[in-house]
Amino acid sequence: xxxxxxxxxxxxxxxxxxxxxxxxxxxxxxxxxxxxxxxxxxxxxxxxxxxxxxxxxxxxxxxxxxxxxxxxxxxxxxxxxxxxxxxxxxxxxxxxxxxxxxxxxxxxxxxxxxxxxxxxxxxxxxxxxxxxxxxxxxxxxxxxxxxxxxxxxxxxxxxxxxxxxxxxxxxxxxxxxxxxxxxxxxxxxxxxxxxxxxxxxxxxxxxxxxxxxxxxxxxxxxxxxxxxxxxxxxxxxxxxxxxxxxxxxxxxxxxxxxxxxxxxxxxxxxxxxxxxxxxxxxxxxxxxxxxxxxxxxxxxxxxxxxxxxxxxxxxxxxxx
Amino acid sequence: xxxxxxxxxxxxxxxxxxxxxxxxxxxxxxxxxxxxxxxxxxxxxxxxxxxxxxxxxxxxxxxxxxxxxxxxxxxxxxxxxxxxxxxxxxxxxxxxxxxxxxxxxxxxxxxxxxxxxxxxxxxxxxxxxxxxxxxxxxxxxxxxxxxxxxxxxxxxxxxxxxxxxxxxxxxxxxxxxxxxxxxxxxxxxxxxxxxxxxxxxxxxxxxxxxxxxxxxxxxxxxxxxxxxxxxxxxxxxxxxxxxxxxxxxxxxxxxxxxxxxxxxxxxxxxxxxxxxxxxxxxxxxxxxxxxxxxxxxxxxxxxxxxxxxxxxxxxxxxxxxxxxxxxxxxxxxxxxxxxxxxxxxxxxxxxxxxxxxxxxxxxxxxxxxxxxxxxxxxxxxxxxxxxxxxxxxxxxxxxxxxxxxxxxxxxxxxxxxxxxxxxxxxxxxxxxxxxxxxxxxxxxxxxxxxx
Numbered sequence: 001x002x003x004x005x006x007x008x009x010x011x012x013x014x015x016x017x018x019x020x021x022x023x024x025x026x027x028x029x030x031x032x033x034x035x036x037x038x039x040x041x042x043x044x045x046x047x048x049x050x051x052x053x054x055x056x057x058x059x060x061x062x063x064x065x066x067x068x069x070x071x072x073x074x075x076x077x078x079x080x081x082x083x084x085x086x087x088x089x090x091x092x093x094x095x096x097x098x099x100x101x102x103x104x105x106x107x108x109x110x111x112x113x114x115x116x117x118x119x120x121x122x123x124x125x126x127x128x129x130x131x132x133x134x135x136x137x138x139x140x141x142x143x144x145x146x147x148x149x150x151x152x153x154x155x156x157x158x159x160x161x162x163x164x165x166x167x168x169x170x171x172x173x174x175x176x177x178x179x180x181x182x183x184x185x186x187x188x189x190x191x192x193x194x195x196x197x198x199x200x201x202x203x204x205x206x207x208x209x210x211x212x213x214x215x216x217x218x219x220x221x222x223x224x225x226x227x228x229x230x231x232x233x234x235x236x237x238x239x240x241x242x243x244x245x246x247x248x249x250x251x252x253x254x255x256x257x258x259x260x261x262x263x264x265x266x267x268x269x270x271x272x273x274x275x276x277x278x279x280x281x282x283x284x285x286x287x288x289x290x291x292x293x294x295x296x297x298x299x300x301x302x303x304x305x306x307x308x309x310x311x312x313x314x315x316x317x318x319x320x
Numbered sequence: 321x322x323x324x325x326x327x328x329x330x331x332x333x334x335x336x337x338x339x340x341x342x343x344x345x346x347x348x349x350x351x352x353x354x355x356x357x358x359x360x361x362x363x364x365x366x367x368x369x370x371x372x373x374x375x376x377x378x379x380x381x382x383x384x385x386x387x388x389x390x391x392x393x394x395x396x397x398x399x400x401x402x403x404x405x406x407x408x409x410x411x412x413x414x415x416x417x418x419x420x421x422x423x424x425x426x427x428x429x430x431x432x433x434x435x436x437x438x439x440x441x442x443x444x445x446x447x448x449x450x451x452x453x454x455x456x457x458x459x460x461x462x463x464x465x466x467x468x469x470x471x472x473x474x475x476x477x478x479x480x481x482x483x484x485x486x487x488x489x490x491x492x493x494x495x496x497x498x499x500x501x502x503x504x505x506x507x508x509x510x511x512x513x514x515x516x517x518x519x520x521x522x523x524x525x526x527x528x529x530x531x532x533x534x535x536x537x538x539x540x541x542x543x544x545x546x547x548x549x550x551x552x553x554x555x556x557x558x559x560x561x562x563x564x565x566x567x568x569x570x571x572x573x574x575x576x577x578x579x580x581x582x583x584x585x586x587x588x589x590x591x592x593x594x595x596x597x598x599x600x601x602x603x604x605x606x607x608x609x610x611x612x613x614x615x616x617x618x619x620x621x622x623x624x625x626x627x628x629x630x631x632x633x634x635x636x637x638x639x640x641x642x643x644x645x646x647x648x649x650x651x652x653x654x655x656x657x658x659x660x661x662x663x664x665x666x667x668x669x670x671x672x673x674x675x676x677x678x679x680x681x682x683x684x685x686x687x688x689x690x691x692x693x694x695x696x697x698x699x700x701x702x703x704x705x706x707x708x709x710x711x712x713x714x715x716x717x718x719x720x721x722x723x724x725x726x727x728x729x730x731x732x733x734x735x736x737x738x739x740x741x742x743x744x745x746x747x748x749x750x751x752x753x754x755x756x757x758x759x760x761x762x763x764x765x766x767x768x769x770x771x
Binding site: 046050068074100105135136181183 | 506511675677681688721
């Protein structure tokens with residue numbers, strides 16, 4: 001075990017752990033936000049740059065500070081490393097810069113976006129964004145397209161985290177979509193309007209940190225905060241059958257996998273409980289599910305009750 | 321001619337691109353010497369002694385890079401030559417490969433032997449398709465003459481050399497993006513660590529070197545590392561190819577000994593012979609489009625008043641406040657008629673076009689800078705835009721996966737640092753900015769004080 005200090009809190013972790021995961025072991029405010037890293041999908045991370053942290057001392061053996069801010073999701077901890085996240089002004093400024101970059105081309109369509117309420121970019125914008133944009137040009141726009149018969153792609157909202165590409169690589173047997181073009185023009189797309197058709201492709205919706213990939217069986221049906229999440233099980237031959245059904249009255253509006261407080265699909269019996277498309281899109285009849293009880297959702301989101309009030313009370317109101 | 325030439329000395333011999341003429345003029349001597357008389361470690365040792373530094377831009381000591389190569393049992397090692405020369409202002413590798421292809425082949429064989437690679441690759445940019453044919457012809461000749469294939473020159477060493485073309489992306493000149501592209505994937509730079517020396521091509525230890533670096537191994541093995549290190553000043557040893565372009569009387573590719581003064585290089589009879597059409601020097605970018613631009617008063621003299629020399633150290637003297645970098649040796653000269661804002665916009669447009677789009681600061685930031693500069697250049701800018709550019713710069717620099725973000729930020733930051741008046745003039749005189757040029761700048765007061 002090796003010792004690492006994050007924001008003046010010491011923690012012991014296994015060698016090879018990333019700074020981000022070490023911070024998650026502490027939990028709370030010291031955890032850097034992550035838009036592209038997904039612990040259940042090897043190979044993700046390093047792209048969004050929102051998890052940048054300052055390494056004030058590399059290790060006990062070499063206590064020099066690292067000159068650049070490091071991506072905490074892909075930097076392994078060393079014994080005696082000292083990391084600054086919340087306590088570093090430099091991190092705060094640069095994270096604000098990254099959020100500004102992510103938002104310059106992102107539409108402000110939260111009021112009609114299905115992801116609103118469970119959107120990581122919304123949270124991030126609230127924590128680190130500024131009230132006004134300095135971007136005067138037109139935003140880059142794409143038309144929403146069907147990517148497979150149950151998934152809608154709103155490329156305008158995409159932040160190119162590559163998570164869905166990793167899902168297709170790791171959960172499905174053949175990836176038919178990916179990132180095309182370069183730079184600002186990069187977009188998630190299928191080659192020649194190919195359809196994503198696979199038993200596990202629906203997990204792309206669950207991993208999407210923003211509203212770029214949405215469930216066509218749920219689109220515009222309801223706001224997520226009006227729904228009641230319930231833990232449910234079913235006998236499924238393809239997947240674990242353990243999911244969360246989102247109910248309104250006695251109706252099931254949508255089905256998702258069980259996600260933890262970082263928005264990642266939970267491990268059940270040491271296996272990531274991805275759910276199959278049958279469970280997600282087809283089983284909307286409550287009789288198909290054995291509903292075991294209410295699902296506790298970690299309301300870190302900006303829409304959770306009282307969040308605005310407390311922030312403003314703390315004097316963190318930056319509007320102006 | 322002033323200065324020794326080690327790489328392109330024989331370039332004017334007719335037929336030097338063929339194996340027979342090249343061999344008659346002392347070609348492949350380094351292969352013979354290395355394979356017959358030296359162990360691989362001895363070759364690495366010579367390169368270390370030579371003090372050769374990577375010619376692709378970063379200037380990392382080649383010998384050290386080679387000695388970092390992991391050598392696990394039963395795992396192949398690869399040498400990859402980076403011939404994806406796409407930096408605006410840099411065209412030395414193209415010249416070298418086009419005129420004297422066997423020098424690169426010879427360097428590849430000697431270097432591969434030193435590193436213990438049995439398959440080596442030359443990754444060449446797609447636009448250089450005609451050079452690909454030249455190289456393939458040279459490789460076929462070398463193979464026919466027993467310089468490639470099994471048991472080269474009876475030494476028991478086997479080597480295959482493959483030329484692989486890219487699709488023409490600037491980003492594939494970044495070594496890990498190059499490896500991704502070579503593996504047939506999208507050319508996105510990889511996260512580091514692990515470095516290619518540990519996990520490179522197909523997960524095997526790999527060394528990626530620039531064309532000129534590999535070519536320089538030939539004279540180093542032939543004459544010995546110490547002899548090579550005698551040329552140049554301190555840690556900048558040997559000769560360097562400089563691609564001189566812009567408003568010069570005689571632009572072109574020059575092989576210089578490290579340590580020639582910048583003044584001599586621009587105005588000397590052996591080199592560029594001064595600014596064309598009797599104009600005055602306005603600015604100079606000494607190392608390709610990615611490095612900071614220098615205003616006239618800082619080109620030939622450093623801020624401390626010393627003569628600026630063509631070395632890694634001297635060009636970087638003063639840091640980014642008053643210095644620049646040798647980079648890849650793309651020496652771009654501007655005369656008094658050139659518009660710095662327009663030039664900065666051109667570069668920003670290039671980087672916005674070439675960003676791979678993988679990490680957010682570079683993807684969004686380069687595009688944003690391009691748009692703001694476009695506004696400024698076309699007379700729609702405001703004073704806030706100049707500050708905005710500076711802030712975007714700060715948010716990109718150092719926060720990206722690969723150096724492309726830095727390369728996009730530095731030229732803009734330097735242009736604003738040294739030519740702020742010209743940017744402001746574009747805001748205050750939008751109509752005039754379209755029709756005529758700002759002209760020479762006067763050094764700012766604080767800069768004069770620094771001198």
